[in-house]
Amino acid sequence: NFMNSEFRSRDYTKIVSPPITYIAGEEMTRYCMDLILTQCVNPFVEISKWEYFDCSCKNRDATDDQVLKDAVASGAKLGSIFKEPTVTPSATQVKQMGLKKALPSPNGAMRKGWNGITISRDTIHIPGIELGFKEPVLFDRHAVGGEYGAGWKAVGSGKLVTTFFPDDDTAPVIIEGRHLKDKNNVAVVYHNPLDNVPDLAHHFFSRCLEAKVVPYVVTKKTVFKWQESFWQIHKEIFDKDYKKKFLEAGLLEKTRGELQHLISDAATMQIVRWLDGGFGMVSHNYDGDMLTDEIAQIHRSPGFITSNLIGKSKSGNMIKEFEASHGTVADMWNAHLRGEETSFNPLGMLEALMGAMNHAAALQGGETLKVMTHYTSSLRNAIHNTFRYGEGTRDLSGPTGLTTEAFVSKVAKRLAR
Ligand code: NAD
Incomplete structure (x- = not known):
């Protein structure tokens, strides 16, 4: 793998990257990251302190x-x-790859292991090029709870009771009881943990303020009454700590001077209409999954959206995981294996890599931070210019766009100049 690759020596010293955790995945995205690391990172940055995991x-x-x-x-x-x-293998893939058992989603283990608060997904913009939204769109999706942590069973007709037994051994509470008349039912139990919602609210509002965008809280609380507290927590924190600052910045004119709530189905429609961008949304886990995919589609390609998991260590330090919003791009990988040309847009993955390198450097501070941000801005410029000079990938430039391999070598050449 790239960690063992040898590179021609240069007559200047490489930047030494502080340690980051590097998690390698699968298929097209792994193939393209290997090209990028070999051509755009290794010649300039010493990465021997990285901890590498093949997932x-x-x-x-x-x-x-x-x-x-x-x-x-x-x-x-x-x-x-x-x-x-990474790939979470389907039943067919378990057989095809000869795996011992169906592996669970690694993302779930990471969100739990790093006390995930939010998955931040924002539009990426290339100055001078119009993508879907003119101004930035920010999104914070609660990283835990809801349908993703659900327990369920298929059952026949009968009585269904959900009971809560408090840890302090006080009397049990019946959440709900009902009779199922159908012969076939699926019964589902899930909950929304709320302890880290204040952290989520602070993270969201500070990001919106910094990016100068209008904040909206999205839920379906009109019908799903249990979602009321998600909104209440946000509203209290906003009114206490942020309202004044947003008013001063002139960011509440469209919302009559108040924090606005949007019902999730209305949000799906507004996203299609508000192409000027300049807004932020925060939502529960599943709504965020749907809405951010809609945003990605409007903004031309999943390659133009970031996806950062923000968590907290036991000692209270921020943990930041940077990834692209898309999957392993299996369709292009299969085309590549058939010997066909592909045109994968690596910008989302590169923003993630630069984010991780900058964050690691920020944790170290001093000279490291200075040289690292210089390198990452040069890399970002090289990518943007490649897009600007009509040498982009086909999701942006159409059929004349470059192949996966040609795009990476163009960026590498610009970076070396
Ligand atoms: P995908 O995001 O990989 O691809 C969806 C579609 O968008 C495809 O047509 C693809 O060609 C296109 N696309 C995505 N990113 C692109 C880019 N940067 N440039 C150009 N085109 C791009 O989703 P999928 O096909 O549903 O999933 C493929 C695999 O990825 C599955 O095995 C799934 O489990 C996995 N997956 C992983 C993650 C993750 O690790 N976070 C997320 C989603 C899917």
Whole structure:
């Protein structure tokens, strides 16, 4: 792998990157990251302090998933993580790859292991190029709870009771009881943990203020009454700590001077209409999954959206994991394996890598931070210019766009100048 690759020596010293946790994945995105690391990172940056984990299905299977546990522990220790997209194998893939068992989603283990507060997904902009939204769109998706942590069983007709037994051994509370008349039912239990919602609110409002965008809280609380507290927590924190600052910045003119709540179905429509951008949304886990995919589609490509998991270590330090919003791009990988040309847009993954490198440097501070941000801004410029000079990938430039390999070498050439 790239960690062992040899590179021609240069007559200047490389920047020494502080340690980051590097989680490798699978398919097209892994292939393209190897090209990028070989051509755009290794010649300029010394990466021997990185802790590397191969979280491909094959290696997770071979290590009985110890590699995932080690990766999570490394991330909690170092606080700055880059992750390539990974495959959560379907039943067919389990057979095809000859795995011992169906492996669970690594993302779930990471969100839990790093006390995930939010997954921040923002539009990426290239100055001079119009993508979907003119101004930035920010999104914070609660990283835990809801449908993702649900327990369920398929059951016949009968009585269904959900009971809560408090840890302090006080009297049990019946949440709900009902009679199921159908012969076939699926019963589901889930909950929304609320302890870290204040952290989420602070994170969201400070980001909106810094980016100068209008904040909206999205829920379906009109019908899903249990979502009321998500809104209430945000509203209290906003009124107490942020309202004045947002008013001073002139960011509440469209919302009559108050924090506005949007019902999630209305939010899906507004996202299509508000193409000027300049807004932020915060929502529960599942709504955030849907709405951010809609945003990605409007903004031209999942390659133009970031995806950062923000968590907290036991000692209260921020853990930041940077990844792209898309998956392993299996369709292009299959085309590549058939010997066909592909045109993968690596910007989302590169923003993630630069984010992790900058964050690791920020944790160290001093000269390291200065040289690292210089390198990452040069890399960002090289990518933006490649897009600007009509040498982009096909999701932006159409059929004349460059192939995956040609795009990476163009960026590398610009960077070396
Ligand atoms: P995907 O995001 O990989 O691809 C969806 C579509 O968008 C494809 O047509 C793809 O070609 C296109 N696309 C995505 N990113 C692109 C880019 N940067 N440039 C150009 N085109 C791009 O989703 P999928 O096909 O549903 O999933 C493939 C695999 O990825 C699955 O095995 C899934 O489990 C995994 N996945 C992983 C993650 C993660 O690790 N965070 C997230 C989603 C999916």
